[in-house]
Amino acid sequence: MTITGPLLSDSRALSAPVDLNGTGHYVHWGVIQLSVSNLVVIGVMVVVFVAALLLPFPGGRK
Amino acid sequence: MSDPGEPSAADAPQRNESASVGWTGAVRRRAVAALPPDKLLPDTQPAYMASWIYVFGVLTVASLIVVLVTGGVLALEGPAWWHVSATGKYVNGLHLWSVELFMFFMVIHLWGKFFMAAWRGRRALTWVTGAVCFFASIGTAFTGYLVQQNFDSQWIAGQAKDGLNSVGIGAFFNVLDFGQMLMWHIVLLPFVLGLLTVWHILLVRRRGIVPPIGATGPADSTAATATAAPTSAPTPAPGEVL
Numbered sequence: 451m452t453i454t455g456p457l458l459s460d461s462r463a464l465s466a467p468v469d470l471n472g473t474g475h476y477v478h479w480g481v482i483q484l485s486v487s488n489l490v491v492i493g494v495m496v497v498v499f500v501a502a503l504l505l506p507f508p509g510g511r512k
Numbered sequence: 513m514s515d516p517g518e519p520s521a522a523d524a525p526q527r528n529e530s531a532s533v534g535w536t537g538a539v540r541r542r543a544v545a546a547l548p549p550d551k552l553l554p555d556t557q558p559a560y561m562a563s564w565i566y567v568f569g570v571l572t573v574a575s576l577i578v579v580l581v582t583g584g585v586l587a588l589e590g591p592a593w594w595h596v597s598a599t600g601k602y603v604n605g606l607h608l609w610s611v612e613l614f615m616f617f618m619v620i621h622l623w624g625k626f627f628m629a630a631w632r633g634r635r636a637l638t639w640v641t642g643a644v645c646f647f648a649s650i651g652t653a654f655t656g657y658l659v660q661q662n663f664d665s666q667w668i669a670g671q672a673k674d675g676l677n678s679v680g681i682g683a684f685f686n687v688l689d690f691g692q693m694l695m696w697h698i699v700l701l702p703f704v705l706g707l708l709t710v711w712h713i714l715l716v717r718r719r720g721i722v723p724p725i726g727a728t729g730p731a732d733s734t735a736a737t738a739t740a741a742p743t744s745a746p747t748p749a750p751g752e753v754l
Contacts, residue, residue: 491616494616495616495619495620498616498620499565499620499623499624501564502563502564502565502567502568502620502624503563503564503565505564507562507563507564509562
């Protein structure tokens with residue numbers, strides 16, 4: 451069955467920006483195997499960590 | 513009019529804090545000495561704390577509170593609710609995503625404290641309790657995956673049993689035993705994690721927030737003034753464990 455019309459647009463609006471159906475993607479470094487989704491989370495953590503060090507804190511108390 | 517049989521204020525024994533006996537008095541004296549009220553609930557913090565990197569500890573605690581509350585609701589309602597009803601699925605989702613945020617914030621908190629050498633200034637136990645909290649959280653999350661009661665949890669349990677059997681702990685930590693894993697997840701590990709978290713926070717209050725390397729914290733400078741010999745350095749060297 452093919453979904454068309456408003457249902458399709460609604461499901462697209464609520465769906466993830468990346469197609470999460472199907473098998474996951476993995477990267478390999480020798481014995482180390484890591485899913486791309488976990489790699490993305492680690493990357494976001496590094497970005498947030500660096501941002502926390504560099505961004506000024508508003509209204510610092512003395 | 514006062515009751516003649518009631519002891520007046522003048523008759524009341526003068527309370528000598530140091531002479532009070534019994535284990536309750538001893539515990540109170542030790543608790544107040546270790547954590548006086550202004551240390552337990554401070555209303556000011558050192559200037560160096562005005563940095564985003566100091567925010568991740570409290571973000572971790574906030575996420576943990578959401579994890580515990582949503583987990584409590586799931587425990588009360590049961591799997592027929594969280595797998596089927598819309599509200600149940602929503603609370604189940606809240607439980608999952610608050611755990612994701614909890615681990616996310618905790619790892620950044622850990623990185624910040626590691627590169628700050630947060631065990632300086634007699635804060636070794638604070639660091640150790642935080643590190644053990646991290647490992648306890650991994651165990652709690654793992655047993656949480658095992659009690660989802662779906663094909664995913666069956667797959668994880670089937671894979672994990674081989675690994676755990678190979679290191680010899682499968683006999684008493686049996687990932688295929690749903691009841692045992694459920695009790696680890698909702699009783700034993702949350703109890704351990706909760707206890708460690710409270711201990712960790714009280715130690716942070718007692719020893720104070722660790723200053724950046726090269727800076728001096730208020731507690732450190734006070735201690736140095738009180739105990740420093742004329743030839744000793746006023747503050748510990750960066751990286752020194754006391």
